Amino acid sequence: MIRFSNVSLVYPNSTTTVLENLSIEIAEGELVLVIGPTGSGKSSLLRLINGLVPHHTGGILAGQITVDGVSTRDVKPGGLAHLIGIVGQNPLNGFVADRVEEELAFAMEAMNLPQDVMRKRVEEVLDLLSLTPLRSRLIATLSGGEQQRVAIASALVMHPKVLVLDEPTSALDPIAAEEVLSILHRLVHDLSLTIIIAEHKLERVIGFADRIVHINGDGRTIIGTPHEVMKVSSISPPIVELARVLGLDELPLTVRDMRRAVQQLRESISVVDIPVTIPNLNPVINIENLTVAYSDKNVLNSLCATIHGGEIVAIMGRNGAGKSTLLRSIAGISKIAKGSVVVHSLNPITLEGQIRREIIGFIPQEPSDLLYGQSVAQECDQADRDNQREPGTTFAVLNQLVPGINLQKHPRDLSEGQRLGLALSVVFSANPKVLILDEPTRGLDYEAKKSLTKILIEFAAIFNRAVILATHDVELVAELSTRVVFLADGDIVADGPTLEVLLSSPAFAPQVSKVMSPQPWLTVHDVVTALESGVL
Numbered sequence: 001m002i003r004f005s006n007v008s009l010v011y012p013n014s015t016t017t018v019l020e021n022l023s024i025e026i027a028e029g030e031l032v033l034v035i036g037p038t039g040s041g042k043s044s045l046l047r048l049i050n051g052l053v054p055h056h057t058g059g060i061l062a063g064q065i066t067v068d069g070v071s072t073r074d075v076k077p078g079g080l081a082h083l084i085g086i087v088g089q090n091p092l093n094g095f096v097a098d099r100v101e102e103e104l105a106f107a108m109e110a111m112n113l114p115q116d117v118m119r120k121r122v123e124e125v126l127d128l129l130s131l132t133p134l135r136s137r138l139i140a141t142l143s144g145g146e147q148q149r150v151a152i153a154s155a156l157v158m159h160p161k162v163l164v165l166d167e168p169t170s171a172l173d174p175i176a177a178e179e180v181l182s183i184l185h186r187l188v189h190d191l192s193l194t195i196i197i198a199e200h201k202l203e204r205v206i207g208f209a210d211r212i213v214h215i216n217g218d219g220r221t222i223i224g225t226p227h228e229v230m231k232v233s234s235i236s237p238p239i240v241e242l243a244r245v246l247g248l249d250e251l252p253l254t255v256r257d258m259r260r261a262v263q264q265l266r267e268s269i270s271v272v273d274i275p276v277t278i279p280n281l282n283p284v285i286n287i288e289n290l291t292v293a294y295s296d297k298n299v300l301n302s303l304c305a306t307i308h309g310g311e312i313v314a315i316m317g318r319n320g321a322g323k324s325t326l327l328r329s330i331a332g333i334s335k336i337a338k339g340s341v342v343v344h345s346l347n348p349i350t351l352e353g354q355i356r357r358e359i360i361g362f363i364p365q366e367p368s369d370l371l372y373g374q375s376v377a378q379e380c381d382q383a384d385r386d387n388q389r390e391p392g393t394t395f396a397v398l399n400q401l402v403p404g405i406n407l408q409k410h411p412r413d414l415s416e417g418q419r420l421g422l423a424l425s426v427v428f429s430a431n432p433k434v435l436i437l438d439e440p441t442r443g444l445d446y447e448a449k450k451s452l453t454k455i456l457i458e459f460a461a462i463f464n465r466a467v468i469l470a471t472h473d474v475e476l477v478a479e480l481s482t483r484v485v486f487l488a489d490g491d492i493v494a495d496g497p498t499l500e501v502l503l504s505s506p507a508f509a510p511q512v513s514k515v516m517s518p519q520p521w522l523t524v525h526d527v528v529t530a531l532e533s534g535v536l
Contacts, residue, residue: 001162001194002026002049007063008219009044009053013408018044020219022063028161029192031185031208033199033226035235036215038402038417038445042198043089045215046164049196050084051077068161082111085155086164089416089443090366091147092139100142100150101126101135104157111158125153128183141294144171144365144439145319145472152180156187162194163187167416169204170442171365173318173472175507177204184208200417200445203237203475203511206230207254217404226253235446238475238511241524245531255514262515271518272530281308284434284466285330289339292325299325301490302339307468312460314477314498315470316508317487323470324365326487327436330468331362344433357387361432365439367423368412376414376422377407383426398425401451402444417443428455435459437469441476449473453480478502478510478522498522 003025009018018041026032034042047053051072054061065072068083088094097103104125108118126132129149139147148171155163163184169177185208187193199205206212212229214222222229230240230251239258243251246265252258259266285307292300299322307313315323328334329341332348341348344359351359363370373379380394398405402421411419420443427435435456441449457480460467471477477484477498484501486494486508494501499520502509513522521527 001028001030001068002196003064003066004048005064005066007048007061007065009041009048009059009061011059014406016217017219018059019048019215019221022221024213024223026194026196026211028194029188030210031188031195031197033197033202033205033209033212034215035199035202035212035229035233036445037217037235038200038421038443038448039405039415040215040217042215043166043415045213046086046166046196046198048072049162049164050080050086051075052086081107081158083160084162084164085158085160087148087151087155087166087168089166089170091144091151092366094151094154095139095147098138098140099135100131100137100139103139103150104154107154107158121157121159125157128156129153129180143320143324145173145176148172149176149180149319160193162196165195165197167199167443168197169199169201171319171439171472173316173508174204174474176319177201177472181205181208200441200443201473201475202235203239206237227251238524239515242512242515242527245524245528255511258515266516266519269519272520281310282464283307284309284344285468286342287330287339288342290326290329290336290341291338292322292329292334293337298337299490300329303490303492305485305492305495307466309464309466310460311483312456312467312481313469313483313485314481315468315485315487316472316474316477316501321487322490323487324438327362327438327468327470328364330434331360331436332356333362354386357430358432360434360436361427361430362436363420363423363427363438363440365442367420370423370426371411371419373411375408375410376405379411379422379426380407383429387430389429394425394429397428397455398422400455401425402448415443417445417448420444421448424452428459431463433465435465435467437467437471439471440469441471441473449476456480474502474508474510475523478513479525 004022007022008020034045036042044053048065053059055076095103097106104122105118126135131149131153184195188195206226209226212226214229214233230236240251248261252261283306287303287305290300290303291298315326317323325334332351348360371379373382383394384391398421402418405418456467459465481498484498485492503513510522512524
């Protein structure tokens with residue numbers, strides 16, 4: 001179905017090649033997973049498949065790429081629309097209509113399909129992705145995860161032979177992600193759809209992949225089955241890291257296989273009781289009877305909570321539960337219908353300029369909203385000046401999060417993860433008293449997430465700052481947060497220490513806790529600590 005023959009790609013002014021002499025054949029009905037460090041070229045590989053690279057983005061391309069016998073050199077991307085559906089990292093960039101149903105019908109109208117065919121396909125895809133309740137909603141009012149499902153639906157409605165997805169689960173909660181991946185898996189097996197997915201959250205997708213293409217970032221690639229690639233890859237999900245720590249000969253890729261592999265080990269130790277201690281901290285954010293409504297419908301219902309200095313609080317819940325609205329309310333952006341939010345004894349809505357930067361640092365789901373410079377260097381220099389920091393401070397943080405970024409690049413030319421790293425660096429340099437992050441790991445690889453985790457833990461502990469983040473990344477929450485607030489339909493349904501909340505939720509539990517249950521361990525680090533203490 002897809003053939004790469006000695007394909008090499010390099011962008012002008014780049015010091016490294018994205019791909020070098022890549023040859024691979026992807027068969028009909030195959031699901032291929034593309035992995036690699038942040039900014040290594042995963043998105044470029046996906047765009048090569050439908051000709052966006054180099055027709056629209058530029059770049060020097062050598063070799064030949066064919067899809068169903070059609071060369072991408074001979075036709076522009078529009079000429080492959082009937083063959084290939086593509087879903088980008090940021091769904092908003094691909095929408096052309098205002099409402100969900102109109103968006104689903106748009107591409108079919110452009111192809112001049114009959115009305116009865118369009119109606120049937122729209123109904124099918126609405127049911128397939130559980131979007132029926134959203135069919136009349138304005139896309140701008142949907143949560144990030146809901147928008148991602150609409151983007152996938154708008155690609156599937158065209159009945160493509162090839163579906164290309166760039167981080168399709170990054171904004172989805174674990175349950176929705178599992179549902180979407182199960183649907184894609186069924187389409188592969190039942191309809192022989194060919195799917196290529198680029199994804200950082202390997203714990204979600206690796207079990208569905210037939211093969212993996214590992215892009216190293218210097219032009220080299222590793223191609224093989226998931227087991228073959230995981231044996232040599234530095235990028236791996238927690239379950240593989242755990243297998244390495246325990247010295248297993250085989251590397252199980254599913255929780256079930258891993259539980260079987262460590263069955264004797266689990267049965268040989270008694271359950272460890274880890275007491276949960278709640279430190280005595282100073283309140284810095286007080287939320288009283290907070291109610292927020294959109295179009296006369298409550299999104300948050302009389303929420304009450306207190307957040308303390310030194311805490312790292314994860315806001316979790318299904319897509320559309322109200323997480324982003326809660327963060328925007330704390331940041332002073334959302335209009336409050338009833339109740340109040342007080343941050344360091346101040347009303348966040350009234351904060352402006354330098355005082356706002358010093359009190360609240362807020363990074364929205366779309367980090368580009370914070371970037372307005374013409375280059376990475378300009379963004380970093382401006383942040384140093386605005387926040388009265390030593391020159392180079394912001395870039396030092398950026399290089400720690402996402403090393404190797406070209407200072408002369410325009411922020412819009414960066415990958416999604418690199419843009420997020422730049423926005424994080426700009427906000428960090430202000431050293432705000434409260435740091436608010438909405439989906440802070442979209443586009444970040446495991447190493448970048450480790451760096452982010454280290455920075456946030458030090459930021460909260462050393463400076464006694466409050467950190468609040470909304471995320472679906474349960475592995476990040478297990479490593480990072482001290483407390484979890486779980487939202488459902490605008491209500492707080494759970495609020496407590498991370499260990500208690502995650503262990504009580506099978507859907508939101510991290511991989512290690514599922515493998516080692518009933519032991520109260522959430523991360524590989526917890527298991528290593530137990531090994532060193534002689535428990536195992």
